[in-house]
Amino acid sequence: AQSVTQLDSHVSVSEGTPVLLRCNYSSSYSPSLFWYVQHPNKGLQLLLKYTSAATLVKGINGFEAEFKKSETSFHLTKPSAHMSDAAEYFCVTSGTYKYIFGTGTRLKVLA
Amino acid sequence: DGGITQSPKYLFRKEGQNVTLSCEQNLNHDAMYWYRQDPGQGLRLIYYSQIVNDFQKGDIAEGYSVSREKKESFPLTVTSAQKNPTAFYLCASSIARDTTLSYNEQFFGPGTRLTVL
Numbered sequence: 561a562q563s564v565t566q567l568d569s570h571v572s573v574s575e576g577t578p579v580l581l582r583c584n585y586s587s588s589y590s591p592s593l594f595w596y597v598q599h600p601n602k603g604l605q606l607l608l609k610y611t612s613a614a615t616l617v618k619g620i621n622g623f624e625a626e627f628k629k630s631e632t633s634f635h636l637t638k639p640s641a642h643m644s645d646a647a648e649y650f651c652v653t654s655g656t657y658k659y660i661f662g663t664g665t666r667l668k669v670l671a
Numbered sequence: 672d673g674g675i676t677q678s679p680k681y682l683f684r685k686e687g688q689n690v691t692l693s694c695e696q697n698l699n700h701d702a703m704y705w706y707r708q709d710p711g712q713g714l715r716l717i718y719y720s721q722i723v724n725d726f727q728k729g730d731i732a733e734g735y736s737v738s739r740e741k742k743e744s745f746p747l748t749v750t751s752a753q754k755n756p757t758a759f760y761l762c763a764s765s766i767a768r769d770t771t772l773s774y775n776e777q778f779f780g781p782g783t784r785l786t787v788l
Contacts, residue, residue: 569711592774603675603761603779611774650713652777657721658704658729659765659777663713 562587562655564634566662574670579623579638581665583651586632593634594652595625598664604650610634621645641669674698675780677762682785684749684756692747692783694762702767703745704777707731708759717760720745749785757787 567582585591590612596604608619615627625636636649646669651662675696684690696703702721706714716729720739734753739745745764749756763777 594776596779601759601782601784603677603781604763604777605779606776609774609776654774657702657727658716658719661714 562591562653562660564593564651564653564660564662566649566651566665568665569663570666570668572668572670573641575643576640579636579641579645579667581636581649581651581667583634583636583662584632585634585651585653587653592654593625593627594659595619595623595634595636596650596652598648598650600647607636607649641667643669643671645669675762675764675778677760677780677783679783680781682783684785684787686787687751689748689750690785692749692760692762692785694745694747694780696743696745696764696778696780698764698766698778699742700764700766700778701742702765703739704763704765705729705735705737705745705747706761706763708761708782714761717747755787756785759784 563586565584593610595607598604607623608617610627618624623638648664648666650664653660678693704719705717708714715731717735718737720726726739736748760783762780765777766775
């Protein structure tokens with residue numbers, strides 16, 4: 561069965577420093593993987609998705625993620641954090657007829 | 672503008688009352704989903720629908736009901752049988768009915784916050 565595991569429930573970074581949010585997946589075939597961001601009391605917005613066309617995926621707002629099959633990982637990164645990046649981030653994969661969500665990582669950005 | 676709308680944004684329910692949350696999409700998507708979000712618990716699937724006039728229970732369907740009479744609409748009713756309905760409810764849609772290998776993402780509405788008085 562497909563699954564995703566977000567390794568950190570909370571991450572704190574200083575503004576201007578790199579961001580790393582970790583996600584491992586489990587799948588019996590080449591998965592589809594997504595990262596979403598959710599600001600407080602808002603819906604989820606797609607940051608990027610892996611479609612097997614390229615292992616390094618660039619998304620919106622300067623985020624990117626690298627698909628590593630050998631490590632079964634799809635970590636989200638950003639070179640320089642901005643205060644507006646403070647939010648909750650979800651790693652998601654697709655199963656049969658439905659999507660499987662990680663438990664979320666809350667990113668805090670310190671001034 | 673294409674997208675998903677949810678209404679109302681805030682909803683208050685008295686004990687023993689049924690309430691209905693609206694979800695409408697104009698993306699021409701086949702599949703629609705309802706999720707419940709509680710603090711620190713991520714998203715949990717309540718119901719999903721792959722096509723008009725068909726829907727399936729998700730992981731936490733007890734105390735909820737849905738209908739899918741039109742492609743663009745997927746209302747959720749929170750019944751009095753749901754003992755702890757206070758939560759943030761999110762509706763989503765996607766192109767594909769079968770998400771496996773589809774690489775099709777979900778699109779989310781802005782959410783409805785339900786509070787029991």
